[in-house]
Amino acid sequence: MIEFPNHSRSYDQTRRAVRFWGYDSAIEASFFVTEGALKRIQSDAYLDEPGLLNAFDANRDLICAAAARVYVRGSRGSYDLVAANF
Secondary structure, eight states: OOBOOOOOEEEETTTTEEEEEEEETTEEEEEEEEHHHHHHHOTTOOSSHHHHHHHHHHTHHHHHHHHHHHOOTTTOSEEEEOGGGO
C-alpha cells in the first residue's frame, strides 16, 4: 500500500507539473500531476508555479487518492497524473 507522509512537492518547469513522492515500504515512487490535471481539479488556478503549487496544496487529499489508484508496486519509478485521472 502506498502512503504519502512526505508533504514536500516541487514544480517541474520542464514537465509543467507538480512533483511529489509516495512510499510503499522502502520503495519510493515519484508522481507528477500535470498542469492540465490541476486546472481540471481547480479551474481558477493560475498557471504559474505559485498558482499550481497552491492548487496542489488545496487538493492534496484528492491528488493522493488518485495517485494511489494508479500506483502499481514495482511497476515504474514515476507516474503521471493527467486530467483523465480526475
